Amino acid sequence: MRIVIAPDSFKGTIDAPDVARALAAGWASVRPDDEIVLAPMADGGEGTLEAFEAAVPGSRRMPVTVQGPDSRPVDTYWLLLPGDGAGTAVVELAATSGITLLDPLQPLDAHSIGFGEAIADALDHGVDRLLLAIGGSASTDGGAGALTALGARFTDAAGEPIASGGAALANIADIDLSELRALPAGGAIVLSDVTNPLLGDLGAAAVFGPQKGATAEHISQLDTALAHFAAVTGGDHAAPGAGAAGGAGFGLLVWGASMGGGARAVAEAIALPESVAGAEAVITGEGRFDGQSAAGKVPSEVLRLAEEKGIAAFLAAGGIDRDAVAAADDSGDTDPSAIAGFAASVALVDLAGGVPAAMDDPARWLHAAGERLAASFGSR
Missing domain, CATH: 3.40.50.10350 (Glycerate kinase; domain 1)
Structure with missing residues (x-):
């Protein structure tokens, strides 16, 4: 058999x-x-890189050092899958901006900058397509950190860049996406089975915030900040999956990525x-x-x-x-x-x-x- x-x-x-x-x-x-x-x-969370590496012959680890969720350097990697052209990059948020990289938890200040830095490194390599695994996030920053690493600029009323983390999103007075990196030719697919919206009782802060150390007061503060972020970017806060990974799903949708079922997408890829x-x-x-x-x-x-x-x-x-x-x-x-x-x-x-x-x-x-x-x- x-x-x-x-x-x-x-x-x-x-x-x-x-x-x-x-x-x-x-x-x-x-x-x-x-x-x-x-x-x-894997379903897009921790272990997605290992699953692809074990299942896809010829896959190759691409080392990179990024800012972890508390800005300390993290030595990690993204995975290059073989294929026509320059191949496909699998980038895992858990390996760059994940909750296991953070001690103690920082519910208001943790960020996703490192995830964006790894994505940028893959783009610099010239990959044709991105598979973005977004489970296991340490932050609730709406993906703003990742977008910043990809060239977006979020400034306060004084014209200064806002601080990192979800709470600081409330201070955004202006945004500039003119330098935001373009998607690769084959696009970017978000690997996540989370269908939560960005805001409200089923949103990123309310549902996933407690796992990241957020109190009831933190959740209210973060939800308000995320609502402001959604308003200034014009993104769809109700989109299924926008609340995934502390709202990283929302930020990636703003960038132009597409949502794909995590487990099903991985199954098809392998x-x-x-x-x-x-x-x-x-x-x-x-x-x-x-x-x-x-x-x-x-x-x-x-x-x-x-x-x-x-x-x-x-x-x-x-x-x-x-x-x-x-x-x-x-x-x-x-x-x-x-x-x-x-x-x-x-x-x-x-x-x-x-x-x-x-x-x-x-x-x-x-x-x-x-x-x-x-x-x-x-x-x-």
Whole structure:
């Protein structure tokens, strides 16, 4: 049998390529004659660069030093994918302006300048197209920092450049986009499955601000500042995805980029539909599978592809909130491990006996999960 293994990273514990390898080793220990295809996935957040690098032969890391979200230098890279012409650049916000680069959190002052600097470096290289992965942001600056690094100028009433960070957006008196870098010939696609607008109760500050240390007072201040930013730029604050990554989605839309579903765009870029079409089963996973997982996350995209091809899909997750997802009872499947359309599922916390043990050695328990799923497949 041909088995495709296409998981997301387990955020904060193990990256997607290592997840795929551990699951594959466990599966092979039970079914050694199966052909296993590794296709690590991502949805636009942390781990997107690694997923592309593992899946696309000939991809190349392009080192760059940028301003981190608190202006300290960060040595990072963007990824050059081969292709006609100068190729495609994958630039990841989490690797340049991500929350994991910031300690302590700075909800009002963190910025996305480094993300824009990495994009500018890719443009200087002459790439034909940009894939911009925007999960994991440290800031709520509406993408203003990134736009500044790309040539935009935002000034206060005295004609001076505004400070970095979301709070400072309220001080914008004038904007100058005449020096803003042009998009590459093939355009720029934003990889994000977040559909939140920029403003309001479902906006960037209200929904994602608390993850970045924002208090209720901060959220109100940031939302007001973002509203002013939207007004002076004339961008569509209600556009789906404008609120992604602290409003970086909004800034990129102002630049002229297009929104694309994160997991689906990554799947197409690494030719996952073609891999799944020739397989008998597919395994996916993520750190926590819950009620949000069906909203365009990696497991839901892999499950969609499996259902299109009429093959079995299996799920391995760090934890599964079974109360938050649809049970498989209506399908008539009596397997207690089946859930939400998957032929079988397994949670690492169940195998390990708790969250601390599962997080302490995720590769070990992913190997065990692969064994469990292979045994389930063999008994079908």
